[in-house]
């Protein structure tokens with residue numbers, strides 16, 4: 001753990017892989033943990049710290065991993081993400097089991113990890129302030145990755161914890177049924193407006209302490225690159241979503257590619273392109289609206 005201030009600790013994950021992520025421990029008059037996917041070693045320490053509030057950035061397992069291991073703490077999560085943590089069935093539904101069948105998710109690692117679902121005790125909302133003693137935290141709803149995804153602003157210390165808006169080179173992830181490209185773009189703009197001194201994310205190895213506006217822009221541009229690639233594929237005659245997904249415009253051969261997530265992310269781009277009036281759907285097939293070409297695409 002790294003001390004960030006008198007009362008705030010950054011809890012590093014044991015590695016950068018699923019199912020762990022960076023968490024924040026507030027040791028003050030009231031003790032609070034933001035996200036719970038710590039190492040076993042850090043858990044051994046934290047479980048003795050009388051944590052009474054668990055704040056969740058969102059409902060994914062690699063942030064909610066140990067929620068069930070703090071039974072005395074109140075778990076607060078934006079209500080749009082409650083389905084992820086309520087039960088196995090609702091979790092699979094949030095992932096997309098109604099569309100793809102739950103068998104597509106049956107090999108999820110959660111079974112091997114012994115993850116236990118633990119429903120939220122309550123909700124946090126955009127703009128809500130928590131005072132834990134000297135430490136104040138304000139919730140910032142930053143949807144897109146998931147519908148309830150939220151960041152936590154520490155106004156006194158000048159930073160924000162942004163969960164899975166992780167600013168990693170892979171780029172934004174919006175592969176669940178209720179993820180949204182438009183919401184993700186709006187959330188990035190909100191962060192830009194906030195102008196924090198530094199940013200801690202769920203998966204980047206270190207806090208980002210400079211050039212944050214530029215990093216946010218580069219991260220946003222990954223979304224536009226993917227969208228442009230989908231338009232290029234449509235222009236080249238790929239018509240069905242399966243034909244487009246086969247070309248991997250999102251994951252581009254990345255080793256972490258999972259078919260259903262690529263599919264959902266392509267689908268969310270097509271939804272957006274249709275809303276922008278650049279693509280039309282006819283049955284299973286998608287077409288560029290007349291006059292739209294990769295070369296004259298204006299996505300911003």
Ligand SMILES: [Zn+2]
Pocket residue numbers: 058060145164
């Ligand atoms: Zn996530």
